[in-house]
Amino acid sequence: MNHDRLYVGGRWVAPTSGETIVVVSPSTEEVIGTVAAPSIADAGAAVAAARASFEAGTWRRTPVAERIAALRRLADAYEARVPEIGDLLTSEMGAISRWTQFVHAGGSVALIRAVCDDAEQYPWEEPRLGGSATILREPGGVVVAIPPWNVPQSTLLSKLVPALLAGCSVVVKPSPETPLDGLVLAELIDGSGLPEGVVSILPGGREIGEALVANPEVDHVAFTGSTAAGRSIAAVCGRDLKRVTLELGGKSAAIVLDDADLDVVTAGLKATAFNISGQACIAQTRVLAPRSRYNEIVDALATMVDGLRVGDPFDPATDLGPLVSSVHRDRVRDYVKTGVAEGARAVVGGVDAPTGTDRGWFLSPTLFADVDNKMRIAQEEIFGPVLSVIPYDTDADAVAAANDSDYGLAGTVWTTDPARADAVVREVRTGMIGVNAFRPHFSMPFGGVKASGIGREFGREGLDAFVEPKAYYHG
Known part of the structure; x- marks a missing residue:
């Protein structure tokens, strides 16, 4: 798939650079x-067209x-191309096809x-003061949206x-690792009947993102990505007094209490820790296990991790x-390597590529035991198939360890x-938490606290991000 045009302000135009982004399959290296x-x-x-x-x-x-009707038409058009977009995503970033x-x-x-449903219930005009106000x-203005490569469509x-439903104009910068699916979305938007100038989609690298964020005609930056990049964006937005929403990194804890069903x-954790090969901000990569059942839990997780099949992402x-x-x-x-050097025990996995993966950027899923919560592998976001099991004594100790994180x-x-x-849920400082499962919903706020970001996406809170409230006092 080759694209020689850019989607700027609702029109396909010739680029001015003459350069290209080459997309390589992570499973075949082709x-x-x-x-x-x-x-x-x-x-x-693109920003000028949006303004x-x-x-x-x-x-x-x-x-x-x-x-709302226009976005529902976009959903219908998107649905017809789901098989194509799904295959494209697997080819671009290597996630399994199912x-x-x-x-x-x-x-x-x-x-x-779901966002359209929420928009239908949203208080776009809300009476106050007994109807006298x-x-x-x-609409909040011109928005720059920067999604990451790991979940490129839904984060975009x-x-x-919500920005379009609020009435904003939007410039989207997909990641250079996954530009193809972004341009398929541009094709769908191009056929949706939106006015000229309202949407631009420009896949590009960091320098394009920096130029968009710093542009004085931009009112709001919405970013998903690393905490380091988020800090840089927040600094620019703070200097220029732009609104900013940031969905950043995570080092989420899975607290296993001593009465837990290990089959559950x-x-x-097979889903919450290893989804997208562990390349997910919400991955539950710290397993806090009671000392009374520590070895039993490590053994159960080892059996699960050792049974994971690594290979062709198109294979069901x-x-x-x-x-x-x-x-x-x-x-x-x-x-x-750092985990081993720190004294953790690699129960399953390690640095070698799985058998039968001579081509492609594969890595064996790794389970570490005997991990101290202060180790780098327990504190830093690895963004890969690496799971650490950390012992604790009491429920209060588990909560303290869960909260002992920048994220x-x-x-x-x-x-x-x-x-x-x-009782435990109410003490853990985090933006989202589940009991015996983790299943985010598009009508619930998505986001975190501390170094995990600023603001929320989805639900009413996601619409709040793109509007400016005006107090109107009636005469």
Whole structure:
């Protein structure tokens, strides 16, 4: 798949740079496509088109019901291309096809519709003071949306859809690792009848992102990615007084209480720790296990991890595909080496590639035992298939260890006692937490505390991010 045009302000235009982004399959190391690379001038043109469209007001003055209808049409068009988008995602970033098809691409359709449902119930105009005043929630302006490579479609749509429903104009910068699916979305948007200038989609690297964030015509930056990049973006937005929402890293704890059903624990952590080969901000990568059952829990997890099948992501039997790039694979491998050097015990896995993966950026899933919560492998986001089991004595100790982290994005509690679970849940400082499972919903706020970010996506809170409340006192 090759794209030689850029989608700027609702039009397909020739790039000014003449350069291309080459997309390589992480499972075969073969080139699967190229896209035109935008220049700084192209990024400026996209922002200028967004600003012009916002000031002209065609979209922001469109009634909310009509904006919702337009996004529902986009969902219908997207649904027809789910198989194609799912296969493209597997080719681009190596996630297994049953996830890209049914969870990611299929879930993106559900995401659009869920946000539309929330928009229908949202208080766009809210009476106050007995009807003598009204809160008008108005479009926030020009938005720059920067999604990551690991969940490229849903993270893109989690910003684009509520921003459009709010009446904003949006410039999206997909990651250079996964530009192809972003341009398929541009094709769908191009056929959806949105006014010219309202949406631009420019896949590009860091320099394009930096230019977009720093552009004085941008009112709001919505970013998902690393905490380091988020800090840089927040600094620029703070200097220029732009609004900013940041969904950043995580080092989530799975607290296994001493009465937990280990069959439930292992089945749940197979999904929450190793989804997308561990390349997920919400991955539950710290397992806090009671000393009274520590060896039993380690053995159960070892059986689960050892049974994971690594290989061709298009094979329905595969559990884990490759990591997204050779650079990232080597980074995760270095963390495995660090864990051993720190004194942790690699019960399963290690630095070697799995048998039968002569090509591609594969790494064996690794389970560490005898991990201290102060070790780097327990404190830093690895973003790969590496799970650490940390012992604790009391429930209070487990909570303290869970909270002893720079991050606070997600978490789980595993127990057969609902009252005990509730007590623990209320003490863990995190943005999201589940009991005996972790299943985020598109109508619930998604985001974290501390170094995991600022603001929330999805639900009413996701719409709040893209509006400005105006206090209107009636005469």
